Amino acid sequence: MTITQRLLAGVMICLIGSPVMAEKLLLRANDLSFGGAESLDPLSPNRFYEVNDLIYSRLVRQDDAGQPSPELATSWTSNADATEWTLTLQTGVTFHDGSAFDAADVAYSLGRIEDPALESPVSAVLGFIDRVEVVDPLTVKIVLEAPHAGLPILLLDYRVRMIPDGAGPTIQENPIGTGPFKVESFDAEGTTRLVVNETYWEGRPLLDAIQFTAIPDSEARNQAMLAGQLDLNTITRDQMALYADNPAFQVQSFPSGGWFGIVFRTDTPPFDNPAVRRALRIAVDRQAMMTLMVGETGGTVGCDTPVRVDDPFRAMRDCPQDIEGAKALLAEAGYPDGIDIELVTSDVEPGMVRFAEVYQAQVAPAGIRVSLKVAPADGYWDDVWMTAPASVTSWGERPADQILNEAWRTGSSWNESYYANSVYDQTLDQARATLDPAAAKSLYVEAQEILFQDGGTFIPYQEDGRQVLSARVRGIAPVGEDHVRWHLVDLAE
Amino acid sequence: MFALILGRLGAAWITLLVIAVVVFVGVELMPGDACTALLGRDAVRVEVLENCRDRMGLNRSPVERFFAWAGDLAQGDLGVSMKRERPIVDIVGPRLRNTLILAVAAALAGVPLAIGLGVMVALRRERPFDIIVSTTALVAMTMPEFVVASLLILIFAIWLGWSAGVVTAAYDAPALTLLFATPLPAVTLALVYVAHILRMVRSSVIDTAGADFILMARMKGVPERRIVRRHLLPNAILPTIPVIGLTLAWLLSGVVIVESAFNYPGIGRLAVNAVADRDLPLVQAITLIFGLIYVSMTLIADLLAMALNPRLRTRRL
Numbered sequence: 001m002t003i004t005q006r007l008l009a010g011v012m013i014c015l016i017g018s019p020v021m022a023e024k025l026l027l028r029a030n031d032l033s034f035g036g037a038e039s040l041d042p043l044s045p046n047r048f049y050e051v052n053d054l055i056y057s058r059l060v061r062q063d064d065a066g067q068p069s070p071e072l073a074t075s076w077t078s079n080a081d082a083t084e085w086t087l088t089l090q091t092g093v094t095f096h097d098g099s100a101f102d103a104a105d106v107a108y109s110l111g112r113i114e115d116p117a118l119e120s121p122v123s124a125v126l127g128f129i130d131r132v133e134v135v136d137p138l139t140v141k142i143v144l145e146a147p148h149a150g151l152p153i154l155l156l157d158y159r160v161r162m163i164p165d166g167a168g169p170t171i172q173e174n175p176i177g178t179g180p181f182k183v184e185s186f187d188a189e190g191t192t193r194l195v196v197n198e199t200y201w202e203g204r205p206l207l208d209a210i211q212f213t214a215i216p217d218s219e220a221r222n223q224a225m226l227a228g229q230l231d232l233n234t235i236t237r238d239q240m241a242l243y244a245d246n247p248a249f250q251v252q253s254f255p256s257g258g259w260f261g262i263v264f265r266t267d268t269p270p271f272d273n274p275a276v277r278r279a280l281r282i283a284v285d286r287q288a289m290m291t292l293m294v295g296e297t298g299g300t301v302g303c304d305t306p307v308r309v310d311d312p313f314r315a316m317r318d319c320p321q322d323i324e325g326a327k328a329l330l331a332e333a334g335y336p337d338g339i340d341i342e343l344v345t346s347d348v349e350p351g352m353v354r355f356a357e358v359y360q361a362q363v364a365p366a367g368i369r370v371s372l373k374v375a376p377a378d379g380y381w382d383d384v385w386m387t388a389p390a391s392v393t394s395w396g397e398r399p400a401d402q403i404l405n406e407a408w409r410t411g412s413s414w415n416e417s418y419y420a421n422s423v424y425d426q427t428l429d430q431a432r433a434t435l436d437p438a439a440a441k442s443l444y445v446e447a448q449e450i451l452f453q454d455g456g457t458f459i460p461y462q463e464d465g466r467q468v469l470s471a472r473v474r475g476i477a478p479v480g481e482d483h484v485r486w487h488l489v490d491l492a493e
Numbered sequence: 494m495f496a497l498i499l500g501r502l503g504a505a506w507i508t509l510l511v512i513a514v515v516v517f518v519g520v521e522l523m524p525g526d527a528c529t530a531l532l533g534r535d536a537v538r539v540e541v542l543e544n545c546r547d548r549m550g551l552n553r554s555p556v557e558r559f560f561a562w563a564g565d566l567a568q569g570d571l572g573v574s575m576k577r578e579r580p581i582v583d584i585v586g587p588r589l590r591n592t593l594i595l596a597v598a599a600a601l602a603g604v605p606l607a608i609g610l611g612v613m614v615a616l617r618r619e620r621p622f623d624i625i626v627s628t629t630a631l632v633a634m635t636m637p638e639f640v641v642a643s644l645l646i647l648i649f650a651i652w653l654g655w656s657a658g659v660v661t662a663a664y665d666a667p668a669l670t671l672l673f674a675t676p677l678p679a680v681t682l683a684l685v686y687v688a689h690i691l692r693m694v695r696s697s698v699i700d701t702a703g704a705d706f707i708l709m710a711r712m713k714g715v716p717e718r719r720i721v722r723r724h725l726l727p728n729a730i731l732p733t734i735p736v737i738g739l740t741l742a743w744l745l746s747g748v749v750i751v752e753s754a755f756n757y758p759g760i761g762r763l764a765v766n767a768v769a770d771r772d773l774p775l776v777q778a779i780t781l782i783f784g785l786i787y788v789s790m791t792l793i794a795d796l797l798a799m800a801l802n803p804r805l806r807t808r809r810l
Contacts, residue, residue, distance in 0.1 A: 032766065034531075035531075035576045035577065035766055035769070035770040035772070036576065036577045036766075037531070037576050037577060037578070045532070045535060046531075119541050119544065121535060187663060187665075189663075189664060189758075190663025190664055190665060190666075190758070191661075191663045213661045213663075213756075214663075214756075214758075215659065215661075215756045216753075216756075216762070216765075216766055217753045217754065217756060217762075217765075219639075219643075219754065220659045220753065220754060220755065220756040223643070223646045223650070223658045223659050223754075224658050224659040224661070224756065226646075226650075226651050226658065227646060227650040227651050227657065227658025227659070228654075228658075229657060229658055229659060229661055376523075376524050378523055378524045378525045378530070378771075379523075379524030379525030379529055380524075381529070381533055381534045381536060381537070382524075382525055382529040382536045382537075383524055383525070385534070385537075386537055413537055413538055414534065414537060
């Protein structure tokens with residue numbers, strides 16, 4: 001509120017003698033991670049996802065168990081071999097400009113994923129969609145190039161959002177969606193203001209407006225949060241102490257699929273020997289490593305599985321530290337006196353250097369002598385990642401099928417460990433063709449077991465996500481950004 | 494005199510050219526370029542990376558790019574930002590205005606305060622007031638800006654609630670809105686140089702107070718108050734004015750940190766982001782503007798020194 005507005009409000013209160021209904025405005029920050037090139041095209045590599053999440057809707061959304069539940073699609077069925085999916089759409093949904101949402105919009109929104117001009121990263125996730133057919137205004141048929149029983153799960157992707165038929169080229173200037181809020185003004189480097197969509201199909205949202213202020217500096221975002229200028233901010237573990245025991249804030253942590261790992265290139269000696277890379281992974285006390293990195297309860301220990309903790313397809317197993325086993329494996333591989341390896345890390349994300357240092361200390365008793373090389377953060381993903389024989393990596397959360405394919409399938413563009421195992425690939429193919437969830441689960445678990453026995457990627461734990469809310473915010477459960485039901489979020493008086 | 498000014502202007506251009514070359518080489522030497530910064534992991538997809546480099550003109554050799562850039566600049570064209578895909582003039586313009594608002598606010602509040610305090614402590618030399626103020630000045634001088642910024646936010650925004658913590662006004666907000674947002678950033682910016690100027694004025698006043706002509710005036714029976722006003726202050730403060738100019742130019746380096754800490758939408762915050770984005774034309778433009786301001790402030794300070802001190806005006810003697 002400007003000073004004039006404040007004065008006016010004051011005068012109005014005096015004149016009318018009754019409290020003026022204050023606008024319920026939720027204050028958020030834009031960290032400018034795309035440097036002002038933030039795009040309102042949900043499929044753009046520069047997608048401004050915090051805003052897109054509020055103005056566009058998906059076909060499905062996560063239920064409390066992380067499974068697809070209806071959003072713009074009310075039901076979905078596939079043919080027997082999971083190559084064709086038929087989706088029934090919600091009735092009575094309108095875009096922000098008043099036009100009706102129907103099957104043509106779905107066909108268009110999904111069809112443009114593979115538009116080469118967009119260079120959308122989503123094409124790596126849903127590129128197997130062959131075509132989308134409009135059956136009738138409220139029914140679409142998605143035809144796949146190969147069977148995929150997990151299509152609805154992949155449609156949960158935070159970038160797969162519905163825009164009007166043909167709106168792609170103008171979506172940046174005219175961002176029309178079916179979401180609970182609509183864009184009033186957009187300026188990524190200044191202030192972006194969203195106002196309530198009065199005709200939102202699930203009922204009028206409780207907030208009146210949401211405002212994003214550009215605050216690129218992470219310390220400045222914390223200062224703003226502490227000074228009461230923001231209602232919501234994502235924080236790191238180290239920053240939690242700033243807000244702890246302060247009644248003005250609510251600190252939330254929740255399982256997420258984010259992880260740090262160490263990639264040993266399976267095509268490069270000595271890591272091309274499965275015994276060596278297994279030894280490098282089993283020599284670690286994972287619980288101790290997690291405690292040192294993120295605290296005893298700051299995450300969930302896992303056995304080299306990249307699958308998020310609350311994903312139904314996650315493999316559950318134990319993998320205690322096994323120094324003797326590691327020594328034996330190394331001896332068997334021809335390193336009876338231990339092994340020297342070089343591990344490259346960088347400050348590209350906070351904690352990545354510490355992660356490598358903890359690993360170095362943990363594996364030393366097994367005769368694994370790690371020399372650390374800290375590369376510049378700038379250009380790390382370009383110069384080091386997928387180039388160095390052993391390097392630290394970092395991934396955000398993805399559904400099981402997506403991450404298992406993206407990072408380990410033979411020839412995949414982000415197969416950072418250069419893993420090539422036809423049995424693994426076939427297991428995933430089979431899982432994709434399996435419609436029965438229990439049977440699919442056992443196949444995905446089998447794939448993760450292959451990675452634990454044979455893979456080149458060490459994943460000790462998955463870190464929790466964290467956010468801080470001001471005390472007045474209501475209705476944001478401790479879940480990730482795209483799980484929040486924004487039309488139910490409110491501010492206390 | 495004119496020959497001297499012309500000579501200095503010529504030297505200024507060469508300085509700016511050297512700055513441009515050094516910055517260009519520096520950014521080129523950093524690992525990664527605008528495309529790897531923009532794409533992150535997507536840079537692994539070779540065709541996407543190549544498309545991006547084609548679009549941004551990064552596939553040309555560095556020498557070729559430098560001369561293309563210099564050629565445009567010679568025609569007054571700062572070029573187009575790689576990442577923001579907009580003319581740099583449009584990006585830099587409003588933010589330069591904001592930085593000037595901040596700098597002028599800091600200078601207007603700080604310089605009179607610094608001179609006044611400097612004189613006051615000099616006249617009360619070695620007494621408690623002097624000791625307290627001089628010590629505070631020393632502390633203020635040695636504290637880095639980001640520490641001062643955090644402390645001020647903690648005290649005035651978080652504990653007392655008198656002020657907003659960081660600036661949430663947009664870069665294109667009206668000048669008045671930004672002026673109202675400046676107190677904490679301006680104080681942070683001013684603190685260091687107020688201490689500098691204060692100490693300089695103090696020692697200058699103390700030096701002059703020991704000069705023969707002051708002793709002479711005193712012997713003549715001129716009242717003490719008149720000695721200070723008529724004889725001491727003009728002679729003590731005039732020589733510090735050019736140095737104040739230099740201090741203000743040097744203050745520009747603080748803008749980068751202060752603007753980031755307070756989220757002030759000026760050219761300093763933009764500089765940080767432009768470097769992170771490897772947005773070479775933007776970095777170049779900002780550095781040149783900083784260089785230009787610094788060089789012209791130095792020039793003005795030198796000319797002022799000459800105007801105020803006749804002995805510097807001629808080469809004879």
